[in-house]
Amino acid sequence: MFRKTVWESSLPQRQCLEALQRALEGPHDWEDVRGAAYGNRFRLKVLTRPRFWRRGRLQYTLYGAITEDGNGRTRITARRFRGCTDPVTFLLLYSLILLMLCIRPELQNLRELPFRAGLALLCCVLAAGADAAGYLFRMEESDRLRTALDNFLRDVLSARETDP
Structure with a gap:
């Protein structure tokens, strides 16, 4: 149900945390992405628009941590939850x-x-x-949501995905 992904960012850890906080608190271009950051850990989720009486809504959740490895690079380790809730x-x-x-x-x-x-x-x-x-x-719709979260991390944290 969970899939681990690892990202690397060109920004230092402190700047990544601040950029993530600003992106989640203020108005941003990603209106479907919501979340919260607690210390160096964060939770992001993206929802589909509710249809008839909120039925059929799909949610994609990502839990992660922003750490600094020994080489001075920032690593974002995330676990994606594959499910509708x-x-x-x-x-x-x-x-x-x-x-x-x-x-x-x-x-x-x-x-x-x-x-x-x-x-x-x-x-x-x-x-x-x-x-x-x-x-x-609803795999096709799920892939669109996953791509939205990937784009959010790529744009906000200047991150690129690496092998876990």
Whole structure:
């Protein structure tokens, strides 16, 4: 579900962080790219325009860190989430399913606990499969979103992609 990519920037680490902060806070040309930066870590996401009642919206999320290697070059290590939803929302939703199925006040019999935990895990696996199928079904649109994030990093941080 995650794919690691490595970028190199010609800017120093401090300038990369400042440029990323400015690009995310102020008005910019990339109106679909949103995100936040925390120290040297950042999160970027790009969304498709909502259609009928926000159905069919696709989101592409990228988590990354800006570090400086021993040669004085700035490296941007990013992990791309391949899915239709944000992974944090994904994990929160399915941890809630696990909590609802496994831990209830009226659950007295501990012999039922492994069965209910297995049922919750099965729900999570099916939901992850459905999310991946939705992503694969809309692969062309997903590639457009990935390209938008790549262009954002290329323009804002003067970065180029290297092999991981």
